[in-house]
Amino acid sequence: MHTKKAAAVVAAVALATAGCGSKGEHEASGGGDTLRIGASLSLTGSLAREGGLTKEGYELCRQAVNAKGGVPVGSKKLKLEIQYQDDTSKPDTAAQLVDQFNDKGVKLILGPYGSATTEAAAAVVERNGQVMADSSGADDKIFQKGYKRTFAALSPAHSYAASMVQAINEMAKPKPKTMAFLSADDGFSKTVAESGAEEARRLGFDVVATEYFPSGTSDVSAALTKVKSLKPDVILGSVHVAEGIAIIKQAKELGVTPAGFAETVAPPTPDFAKSLGADAEGTLGSTQWTEKTTGEDKWIGSAADYATAFKAAFGGRAPEYHGAEATAACLALVFAVEHAGSTEPDKVRDAMSALDEQTFFGPLKFTDKGQNLTKKMQVIQIQDGKPVTVWPKDVAESAMIWPGTGKR
Incomplete structure (x- = not known):
């Protein structure tokens, strides 16, 4: 410092x-x-x-x-x-x-x-x-x-999920094969989910499902139930704080057990780990800073x-x-x-x-459209109750723990 x-x-x-x-x-x-x-x-x-x-x-x-x-x-x-x-x-x-x-x-x-x-x-x-x-x-x-x-x-939005897909592709061992996307139905979240799924396919992952739920909801059980039988290796949520917390809570209640969870917006916020306690461990999150x-x-x-x-x-x-x-x-x-x-x-x-x-x-x-494409997203993971940077490697504070749900 x-x-x-x-x-x-x-x-x-x-x-x-x-x-x-x-x-x-x-x-x-x-x-x-x-x-x-x-x-x-x-x-x-x-x-x-x-x-x-x-x-x-x-x-x-x-x-x-x-x-x-x-x-x-x-x-x-x-x-x-x-x-x-x-x-x-x-x-x-x-x-x-x-x-x-x-x-x-x-x-x-x-x-x-x-x-x-x-x-x-x-x-x-x-x-x-x-x-x-x-x-x-x-x-x-x-x-x-x-x-x-x-x-x-x-x-921009297209980086939010894509950055986590890239981090998983580079760092998760054993490398997962399948991903399911759960997304709120607002415009931002849809753009994030669509861009993330596109990047996942580009990198060779099998996107087994993309499910939507109402923005702002605290009940995502219907979407989780739909993907449960598909047994995805990764569940990636395009969410805000309340929805992100709900995914982790209700996945545990429903017995949905991927190798790892990744979510936009929610994991870096203080409320995420505070609300979920030990259940937050291992969750990946994309962050602007x-x-x-x-x-x-x-x-x-x-x-x-x-x-x-x-x-x-x-x-x-x-x-x-x-x-x-x-x-x-x-x-x-x-x-x-x-x-x-x-x-x-x-x-x-x-x-x-x-x-x-x-x-x-x-x-x-800024580009001529007003976007800041020069700045890159980073990826954090909840480790010992706190978000730590795991990607890109040149700014990582810790190695990615995988499977991400292993400590729960």
């Missing part, structure tokens, strides 16, 4: 006050001495847990930037202010809130949690001439609509520095990727405003399009 830098970030976060700078005369993003950004988030509803983690990431960015004096814009330094609104995990509400921000002159937006809400917000952002840094809307379909004003800091991620920036430092600052800000709790990707999206806007030398949205958009920055999260560099 860069000890001096980590200490500086921790001190900066500790000194950052709850106040967000002077109000300024103008409500536009950057009026007075304030860089004002709007964020519609799932603070209640089915994605409230993930939305709360996203807000923590935005807040850590705000604190770190403000503690270093704010964002340099010409001869000024603007304090960062983030205005939050609750979209209740509903895409229509997220779109309405982004419109409301625009009515107030807030042109710079931090994305909501999830692909469905991000897709709804992106359409409004495009219409209004706003600019959005997307922290968690990974569905590739968002970026196939010709939008020019939404930029995703995170790796770990403390071993390479790269650093002037605001945060390294990934290890980020972890130190996060623990200081949030009661000693270790960070996971939802917070990190949110901080990275916020930094993307900060860098774009600084490079533009302006808060005028068209200039910020152009600067965002040309961005090429190394950060604690990895590279921030």
Whole structure:
């Protein structure tokens, strides 16, 4: 760890006050001495847990930037202010809130949690001439609509399951032969499952089934029952937290015993191992970020520095990727405003399009569609109750344990 830098970030976060700078005369993003950004988030509803983690990431960015004096814009330094609104995990509400921000002159937006809400917000952002840094809307379909004003800091949806398939292909011994995919029926999860199954077939695995269940459900027993008789070597879940926990719990209840489970989103979150206890052991998960991620920036430092600052800000709790990707999206806007030398949205958009920055999260560099294809996903495994990085090998903290269900 860069000890001096980590200490500086921790001190900066500790000194950052709850106040967000002077109000300024103008409500536009950057009026007075304030860089004002709007964020519609799932603070209640089915994605409230993930939305709360996203807000923590935005807040850590705000604190770190403000503690270093704010964002340099010409001869000024603007304090960062983030205005939050609750979209209740509903895409229509997220779109309405982004419109409301625009009515107030807030042109710079931090994305909501999830692909469905991000897709709804992106359409409004495009219409209004706003600019959005997307922290968690990974569905590739968002970026196939010709939008020019939404930029995703995170790796795209097609990487989520494919990265775990690649890790299993390289590291699991004995190598499994068959895979079954279980997926929530929302757009993001479907894209992930389809891309994962395609990669599995490309690598020579036999995909014996792809089963869908309602997004947000806590009962996946019907899908598990359908694949039980097929006895897949791997069950790969394209899920969020509640669904991911349900797969492991109900597989045990139903006697579904693959050699290993792999899931998107859920395993890196603190709730996963906490809820499942020993039953979480060996589960693989794809993640946007770990403390071993390479790269650093002037605001945060390294990934290890980020972890130190996060623990200081949030009661000693270790960070996971939802917070990190949110901080990275916020930094993307900060860098774009600084490079533009302006808060005028068209200039910020152009600067965002040309961005090429190394950060604690990895590279921030966008295609002409607004995706970050330069940054790679990592794979973790729950070992002794904690997520540890197992792939790629050059950043692995531990070898993959296989079969993954062997310790249960």
